[in-house]
Amino acid sequence: MESKGGKKKSSSSRSSLMYEAPLGYSIEDLRPAGGIKKFSAAYSNPSPYKNFADEVAFLNRYFGGLKSGGNAYVIGDPAKPGQKWHIYYATEHPEEPVVTLEMCMTRLDKKKASVFFKTSADGHTSCAKEMTKLSGISDIIPEMEICDFDFEPCGYSMNAIHGHAFSTIHVTPEDGFSYASYEVMGLNPSSFAYGDLVNRVLRCFSPSEFSVAVTIFGGRDDVKTWGKMLDAEAYACSNMVEQELPSGGLLIYQSFTATDEAATGSPRSVLHGFVGDRAENGSENGEHDAPLCWEADAVHDETEGREAKKMKC
Numbered sequence: 001m002e003s004k005g006g007k008k009k010s011s012s013s014r015s016s017l018m019y020e021a022p023l024g025y026s027i028e029d030l031r032p033a034g035g036i037k038k039f040s041a042a043y044s045n046p047s048p049y050k051n052f053a054d055e056v057a058f059l060n061r062y063f064g065g066l067k068s069g070g071n072a073y074v075i076g077d078p079a080k081p082g083q084k085w086h087i088y089y090a091t092e093h094p095e096e097p098v099v100t101l102e103m104c105m106t107r108l109d110k111k112k113a114s115v116f117f118k119t120s121a122d123g124h125t126s127c128a129k130e131m132t133k134l135s136g137i138s139d140i141i142p143e144m145e146i147c148d149f150d151f152e153p154c155g156y157s158m159n160a161i162h163g164h165a166f167s168t169i170h171v172t173p174e175d176g177f178s179y180a181s182y183e184v185m186g187l188n189p190s191s192f193a194y195g196d197l198v199n200r201v202l203r204c205f206s207p208s209e210f211s212v213a214v215t216i217f218g219g220r221d222d223v224k225t226w227g228k229m230l231d232a233e234a235y236a237c238s239n240m241v242e243q244e245l246p247s248g249g250l251l252i253y254q255s256f257t258a259t260d261e262a263a264t265g266s267p268r269s270v271l272h273g274f275v276g277d278r279a280e281n282g283s284e285n286g287e288h289d290a291p292l293c294w295e296a297d298a299v300h301d302e303t304e305g306r307e308a309k310k311m312k313c
């Protein structure tokens with residue numbers, strides 16, 4: 001579960017769509033030059049969506065009693081204090097392997113981002129179904145059944161399922177602060193090549209920068225390439241951290257910059273201890289003697305463009 005820009009809650013009714021308060025951000029952080037000020041009301045959300053502490057407490061009420069207990073982490077690169085990932089994990093079967101892939105992509109290619117605007121310069125109007133197809137999202141895992149949603153005047157979210165696998169994508173296409181996230185979990189890691197899947201996602205957005213986190217819980221024998229360093233086409237790795245998690249999991253985090261752009265920063269640690277609603281930086285060299293996490297008990301009592309044919313929407 002990542003939350004760089006918050007998450008959309010959806011149900012079967014369009015009118016019930018709700019935008020969650022982005023976790024760990026002030027509203028100002030999310031309004032570069034007032035760009036999305038007109039949506040300011042959307043960030044004033046009711047509890048428990050105001051901060052991570054409340055969300056974890058809420059989730060623990062439902063899932064904290066499972067065998068694994070509730071496990072919450074905040075992950076981020078100290079060089080990018082405005083970008084943090086908030087992870088919550090709980091399962092009744094901690095011995096079964098569960099692999100999660102999460103990608104945060106920024107500075108999307110403008111042409112690819114333009115797919116997620118409802119109305120193009122030539123007046124063509126797109127719906128979510130068309131965005132799913134034109135962007136290539138439908139080709140990431142073609143077997144997935146997708147429930148997609150388009151925002152006015154731009155923006156896109158989808159949830160998808162296939163068997164035990166679940167996937168979600170959120171796209172903010174506005175130039176200057178464009179962002180897309182991808183998450184999939186429950187896949188059989190033996191059936192998918194990790195690098196291929198990442199490259200399929202990248203082709204939809206061609207970001208200038210992205211980070212990818214693979215979290216492996218349960219048995220690690222079947223995860224094959226998923227537990228390895230990623231070699232992404234046309235990108236240079238600027239940061240890599242492999243971190244054992246307290247609940248027996250393994251996290252592999254890497255961030256990348258497009259090779260045709262100047263690389264920024266030096267490798268740094270990414271795992272932060274979560275204290276209240278702020279994350280504390282880990283060591284600067286990427287090593288931690290003791291993995292940092294937010295103990296569940298501590299929070300229990302706290303409350304390709306538009307040339308393609310028009311589709312039927």
Ligand SMILES: C[S@@+](CC[C@H](N)C(=O)[O-])C[C@H]1O[C@@H](n2cnc3c(N)ncnc32)[C@H](O)[C@@H]1O
Binds near residue numbers: 003019039152153155
């Ligand atoms: C896909 S939504 C939510 C994205 C998600 N929170 C994420 O993880 O990034 C964000 C996009 O929808 C647009 N949008 C339109 N109406 C919105 C609303 N009421 N709340 C949030 N975003 C809205 C934003 O301008 C932006 O491009």
